[in-house]
Amino acid sequence: MRRKGRKKGNKIKKSFNNLKKAFYYARQQKKELILFFIFNLIFCFLGTIAPLLTAKELIALTDGLLIQLLEIALAVLVVEISLNFGRYFSRKYAQIFTREILKKIQLDMAREILRIETSELDKKSSGVFIDRLVKDTSRISDIFLDVTIQTTELFAEVGILIAIFVVSRLFFLYYIIFILIIFFLEKKRVHKFNELDKHYRKSAEATTGFVGELVRGIRDIKVLNAGDSFMAEMNERIIKINEERYEMSQVTRKYSLFVGSVRDLLDFILILLAIYAIKNKLISVANFVIIYMYKGRVFNLLHLFGNFMEWFKDFNLSCSRVFEIIDDTTFKKENFGTEHLNKVKGDFEFKDVYFGYNENKMVLKGVNFKVKHNQTISFVGKSGSGKSTIFSLLARLYPITKGQILIDGHDINELDQETIRGNISIITQNPYIFNMSIRENLTIVKNDLTENEMIKACKLACLHDFIMSLPEGYDTLVGEGGLTLSGGQKQRLAIARAFVQKTQIILFDEATSALDNETQENIQKAIHNLKDHYTVLIIAHRLSTVIDSDQILLVENGKITATGTHEELLESNNTYKNLYNKELKN
Numbered sequence: 331m332r333r334k335g336r337k338k339g340n341k342i343k344k345s346f347n348n349l350k351k352a353f354y355y356a357r358q359q360k361k362e363l364i365l366f367f368i369f370n371l372i373f374c375f376l377g378t379i380a381p382l383l384t385a386k387e388l389i390a391l392t393d394g395l396l397i398q399l400l401e402i403a404l405a406v407l408v409v410e411i412s413l414n415f416g417r418y419f420s421r422k423y424a425q426i427f428t429r430e431i432l433k434k435i436q437l438d439m440a441r442e443i444l445r446i447e448t449s450e451l452d453k454k455s456s457g458v459f460i461d462r463l464v465k466d467t468s469r470i471s472d473i474f475l476d477v478t479i480q481t482t483e484l485f486a487e488v489g490i491l492i493a494i495f496v497v498s499r500l501f502f503l504y505y506i507i508f509i510l511i512i513f514f515l516e517k518k519r520v521h522k523f524n525e526l527d528k529h530y531r532k533s534a535e536a537t538t539g540f541v542g543e544l545v546r547g548i549r550d551i552k553v554l555n556a557g558d559s560f561m562a563e564m565n566e567r568i569i570k571i572n573e574e575r576y577e578m579s580q581v582t583r584k585y586s587l588f589v590g591s592v593r594d595l596l597d598f599i600l601i602l603l604a605i606y607a608i609k610n611k612l613i614s615v616a617n618f619v620i621i622y623m624y625k626g627r628v629f630n631l632l633h634l635f636g637n638f639m640e641w642f643k644d645f646n647l648s649c650s651r652v653f654e655i656i657d658d659t660t661f662k663k664e665n666f667g668t669e670h671l672n673k674v675k676g677d678f679e680f681k682d683v684y685f686g687y688n689e690n691k692m693v694l695k696g697v698n699f700k701v702k703h704n705q706t707i708s709f710v711g712k713s714g715s716g717k718s719t720i721f722s723l724l725a726r727l728y729p730i731t732k733g734q735i736l737i738d739g740h741d742i743n744e745l746d747q748e749t750i751r752g753n754i755s756i757i758t759q760n761p762y763i764f765n766m767s768i769r770e771n772l773t774i775v776k777n778d779l780t781e782n783e784m785i786k787a788c789k790l791a792c793l794h795d796f797i798m799s800l801p802e803g804y805d806t807l808v809g810e811g812g813l814t815l816s817g818g819q820k821q822r823l824a825i826a827r828a829f830v831q832k833t834q835i836i837l838f839d840e841a842t843s844a845l846d847n848e849t850q851e852n853i854q855k856a857i858h859n860l861k862d863h864y865t866v867l868i869i870a871h872r873l874s875t876v877i878d879s880d881q882i883l884l885v886e887n888g889k890i891t892a893t894g895t896h897e898e899l900l901e902s903n904n905t906y907k908n909l910y911n912k913e914l915k916n
Contacts, residue, residue, distance in 0.1 A: 348649035351657075352470055355434040366423035372416050376409050383409060384493070389620070432471035435652065439463050442655050447662040448727045449687065454661075457538030461531065462655060466648040473645045476637070490627045497617045504603055505628050508596050512589060517639055519585040523578055524643040530574040531651070537567045593629070600625070664726070667744035674753040675738050676703035676834045676865030678724065683733035685723060692731070693719050695888040701881075703738075703834075706861050708868040708876035710909065711885035717869045720885070721837045724867075725754050755833040759840035761824030763812025768797055769804040771823060775831045783830065791826035793819070836860065838868045873910050882906075 383406045390399040443459050495502040540563070604622070607613045613621075654660040679700045686692040694716050701707050709717045722728055723735060726742055735742040742750065764771050772787065773779045784804065788794040796819060800806040812820045828836055838857065854875060860866050870876050877896040884892040884899065884906050892903040899906040 348646055348653070351653060352431060352435070352645075352649060355431045355438070362423040362426040366420055366427065369416050369420040369423065372412075376413050376416060379409055389617070392619075428471045432467060435470065435656075436463060436467045439467060439652060439656055442658075442663070445663045446655070447664055447729070448722070450661050452687075457535040457540070459655070461535045461538050462651050465534075466531075466651045469644060469648040470652065473641045473648070476641060490624050490631070494621055494624060494628075497620055498607070498613050500607060500612060501603070501618075501621050504600065508628070509631065511592065511596070515585070515589050515592065519581060520639040520643055523581050523640065524647065526574065526578045526581065527644070528647060530571070530578060531647070533567075533571045533574055537571050540564070540567055597625075664747075666726070666747040666750070667741075668746055669740060669744045669749070670746045671738060671740065671749045671753075674749065674834045676753075677701065677736075677738050678835070678865075679736040680720070681734040681736065683723065683735060684731045685719060685728065686731055687728075689731075693888055694723075696733070697888070697890055699883055699890050699893065701865060701867070703865050704862050705880045706857070706866040706868070706878070708870060708879040708882045709885055710870065710873060710876065710882060710906070713871075715885045716888045717885050718839050721756055721839050721867070721869065724835075724837065725756055726750050753833045754835045754837065755828035755831050756837045756839060757821070757824045757828050759821075761812075761820055761827075763808055763815065763820050763823060765808070765810040767802070767805045767807050768823065771808065772827055772830050775827055779830055787826045787829035790829050791822045793822040793826055796822075833864075835865045835867070838866070838870075840869055840871065873906075873913050 383402055387399060387402045387406060390396075390402055440463060443463065491502065491505065494505060600622075604613075604618050608615060608618060677700075680697045683694055683697045684692055685694040697716070697720065709720065711717055719728075723730055724742075729743075737745060737750070737753075764774065766774070769784070772784050776783075785794060788797060797804055797806070806814075808814050808823075812823070815823065857866060857868070858878070868876055868879065873896075876882055879896070881893060882896060882899055883890050884903060886905065892899060892906060894902065900910060
């Protein structure tokens with residue numbers, strides 16, 4: 331019993347905390363919240379008076395007191411019109427502050443998703459975050475709106491019970507017993523429904539993520555002729571999610587069947603009680619007619635109780651899923667230092683750095699090297715040797731396992747996000763191009779970008795002439811992931827984006843791999859223009875693109891095994907010499 335009591339206490343505490351967190355997002359709307367409660371109190375007061383007046387109206391009618399009936403009818407008219415205005419303003423202000431809750435909680439959640447460690451994102455489907463950001467936040471907001479609106483209705487229906495109490499204590503007691511029976515049945519249904527809903531939302535997350543993969547990868551699916559395989563997988567997922575939805579509706583159907591029968595039985599008992607009460611002169615026929623007329627309103631009260639329990643469970647479930655992300659309880663977040671450098675020169679050093687995407691297998695095994703500002707450094711080696719991982723650690727996309735990375739002599743773990751990310755650009759082999767116009771893909775990294783700066787960056791990236799050949803020019807939409815652009819055009823747009831950002835350190839991760847020889851030559855010129863002005867790091871399989879680098883680092887099996895200029899490595903390192911000779915033959 332103690333365990334059950336403790337568990338129930340924890341649930342109440344958790345619910346209170348969730349409510350407190352959710353209201354935090356509406357605290358700036360104090361005016362609307364105060365006005366909502368003022369109109370709500372007025373509404374509740376009038377809602378208690380209205381059924382009492384209606385009861386007197388019916389009694390005056392049955393007693394033939396027509397003048398009194400007219401007076402009461404006028405009073406009822408005033409109260410009901412006032413109720414309509416109270417309901418209108420109550421809902422208006424409820425909608426305003428719940429709208430603000432949705433806006434603020436979604437922005438906060440999106441900000442926290444951006445803070446999640448890359449390793450966490452690698453393990454999770456995008457559906458986990460999409461469903462929570464869009465659906466669960468909306469449910470929290472909707473529940474606030476529904477609860478605030480239905481609370482006013484609840485108080486109005488409680489007024490009915492007060493009216494019944496005034497007319498007959500016996501039937502008031504009967505309706506209380508009636509309500510308790512249905513309440514406990516409804517509580518059992520909501521608990522079962524909520525347990526199924528937890529599993530359903532997890533399946534919905536997975537399905538949302540899979541649909542995202544289907545849409546983003548549709549071209550490759552067509553080329554690979556993998557449509558049947560994807561449809562088979564989609565079929566399984568859709569069957570599963572619909573079966574879970576069916577189980578949820580099955581709970582409601584079974585409940586409706588059972589509770590409907592219980593209500594019919596209680597209705598029958600109500601008539602038996604009426605016969606007994608009238609026969610023994612415990613109530614008049616006119617008063618019983620009033621009580622019987624209010625039966626539907628009592629049922630509505632039961633419906634509201636059921637809704638409150640369901641909203642309560644749904645609210646807690648949605649809050650748990652949302653605040654798992656916002657409160658750092660489930661997903662690891664990036665933690666940056668507090669030290670800020672106003673100007674980064676571009677010196678950095680790796681000191682005995684170890685790193686693995688999982689604890690059992692290290693990708694980097696004691697990497698050591700130094701780079702001076704304004705140098706152009708290239709990394710070469712076989713795929714999987716750890717070159718791109720070095721770039722990811724420098725941009726602090728992953729925390730290192732062991733060792734130290736220094737930028738301008740400062741430990742990267744002590745520097746704030748702006749110092750690191752605001753001074754490093756990475757141009758990857760497969761850059762992500764946003765489903766926006768070319769202009770917006772550039773202004774997203776610099777919102778005050780001028781037309782001249784944009785054109786200069788695109789010319790430097792050998793992209794301006796292509797853009798001007800498009801009907802909409804810089805305002806041309808490029809599609810999701812840059813679908814309307816070729817591989818080379820996407821990479822050049824990513825390079826232009828880096829030029830716009832004007833960071834001190836620019837990392838080219840196979841950024842010229844998808845370019846033809848002519849365009850590659852132009853990009854090499856653009857990179858050469860950066861020489862002696864920026865710290866430039868290049869990863870390249872084509873050694874011909876890195877021969878002019880100040881230093882070339884050979885990466886093998888997670889270690890730097892050789893360092894030197896192109897000429898020095900040709901003379902001193904057989905692995906580098908073999909790579910170069912192999913490229914010449916091709």
